[in-house]
Amino acid sequence: MAKTPIAFSLNGMERSMFVDPGQNLLDALRRGVGDLSPKYGCAQGTCGTCSVLVDGKLQLACITLAEAVAGSSVTTTAGLADGSELHPLQRSFMDNFAAQCGYCTPGMLMAAKALLDRNPSPQRQDVVEAISGNLCRCTGYEPIIDAILKAAAFMRTRGRP
Amino acid sequence: MALHRGRGFACVNYPIGMNLGGDPSQALVHSTPDGKFMVTLSSIDLGQGMKSVTRQIAAETLGVPVSDVYVDTADSDTGPHCMGSFASRGTHRVGNAVIRAATEARTQMLQAAAEELEVDAADLETDGEGGIRVRGAPQRTISVADVAVAAQFKQGRTLSGRGIFLVPPSEVDPETGEMSPVTCFAHAAMAVEVEVDDETGMVRVIEINSAYEVGRALNPKLVEQQLVGGAWMGLSHALYETTEPYYPDRDHLPVDFNTYLMPGPGDVAPHNIAVLERPAEDAPFGGKGPGEMCANPVLPAVANAVFDAVGVRCDDLPITPEKILRGLRANGS
The missing domain is CATH 1.10.150.120 ([2Fe-2S]-binding domain)
Structure with a gap:
């Protein structure tokens, strides 16, 4: 199946990547971008450990389609600290x-x-x-x-x- | 329909470790070229704080700051043998192994320092801040970092130690069945107050009060945290969790977190804990560790509280609303 190009902002940095149809945001972040801060738990939206902010709104990355964040701003735990100063x-x-x-x-x-x-x-x-x-x-x-x-x-x- | 308050009590004497095969754990300690120390274990930290506690124990024994000690755990390919994280044995068994390994490494560190300072190693002491000095002559000092450099690049020796803790075997007496299964016991007592709804069978835990005797609390905040978290697990086991609700019938088994029930943040009861410290002689710095018993007394205490509230004696877990309602009906109410 054809991959879809998407661009979004991750913790303030512009990112572009190809995602598979049906690929979830958690997988795209962890395997695609290498941001391992959202964790892989139940993969069905019930444990909450994959939570990220999409345009400031709390979302479960494991049940969010990666394609759906095109043009959005995504914040993960890796983006909380200000340099070496923790949030x-x-x-x-x-x-x-x-x-x-x-x-x-x-x-x-x-x-x-x-x-x-x-x-x-x-x-x-x-x-x-x-x-x-x-x-x-x-x-x-x-x-x-x-x-x-x-x-x-x-x-x-x-x-x- | 009415809400019934009830109070239940339970206590526990909990064995630390076990007897099987001597219950051994090993530790290796070595210095890096910059004078930090690495503790290598294959013991598992699964959230109970093993890494923090063994790090403290190693630092205290070596006489160096905690920040200069690193603990590498959980790989049985690269770490020395450990029986495992179970039987409330971690702090006691692994801690004792770490003390022995760190003691040997400290001896080598002081010998290397003695060679550099041209004094007798027996006259040296550590200051706990990364320095070694001559007793009675505090101006004659050398840093642990300089000792490590000298040992590894000039003297040609390692600063390292090996430690194992092994319990003397205790055979079972064939006549009486008597044996010494463990080396020491930790103790706890707990009172749980609940409110039971006789229409829905729902149990709400109002408050938990407990007292735990864990030897010396090597890291008091970690001890408190393990006791709070462990009580939550006990509560979950008492009232919520099961993989086979109609055992041995396999019907209605939970298949995911939507149907496998656990108490959420809104179901948490206040838990007041008194930690009593009676250091055990054979324990590392007296610390026996909270271990499994942080969950154990919750189960009987909740069952007793439910009985006190509505007169229903549940002898299998979890104590679900259904079991309470069936019990109420059987009692004729």
Whole structure:
């Protein structure tokens, strides 16, 4: 089958690539571009670890057609840090022990980013809802919820988006 | 229809490691040319913190900063033998092996430093910040990095160590069945409060309170985190997870995460933990490790809490709404 050329922005860099019909965005990012930060979990849209932002909106890369992001702006966990300076969410996840095995962490970070982008002052219940599409098998969720709330508080005082 | 509160209690004495085959684990430690240390294991870190804890143990034993120690795990082709990450044995067995390997490497490091400083190795001490000094003469120092360079490029020696921890075999007494299966025990007690809906059979966990005795908590935040996460797993096992809901009948088995139930972030109950530290003599720096028992007491405590709430005794898991409703009907309510 004919491949389709697409161009999109990934973490602020312009990317062009050929994708197969039916190829999902997760596969295109991991195998096509080499961005391994979105993880391959269930491949059916239920675990959340492949979460990315497409034009600022949280999406599951494993059930998004790669073709559908042509012309869009895609953000992955690899794009969160500013050079060597971690994003406040990443820093807060570290400081609050929000990762154990770490496999769910990229998806949690993107879900948290999507939340804080639209609501800088979330209540605890908002955080719970925001990560309810992401499965974690190690932490019991508590440290993740705390880390997101603390990152939000930090970002409000520092004024960083 | 009514909501019933209930409280359940459980405690556990949990064995650390096992007896089979001496339960051995090995560790290798060597320095790189720039004075960092690599700990090579084949033990698995699956999120419980093995890499962090063995890194701390190696750094403490060597007398160097934690940041100068690297741990390479989980490859049984390149790492020395380990029985595995199970039986709550990681911190204890692997930690002891790391202490032995790091002790040997430290001895070589001090011998190489003694040669450079032209002193007796017995007069040297580490400062824990990457330096080695002569005891009582703190101006006579050499950095670990310089020692590593001298050892590897001038003296022609390695700074390395081998460690193995092996439990003395304990045979089963044919008359009594008596044996020593383990070397030490960790302990816990837990109270769980639940609310059971007698119309839907739904169980909501209100609060968990627990006390854990894990020897010395080598990394207190990791210990707390493993206990919180492990209790979540226990809760999931008690109330949600099963691959065969009608075992031995194979009907209705879950096939994906939509039908294999686990508690989500909205189902989490507050968990208050008291960590008690009674260091074990044969454990690395006294740390026995939380291990599997962070999940174990949750199951009986939840079952007891459900019984306390609605008088239904569930003796197979998970305690689903269906089982509670059937139990209520059998009780005539």
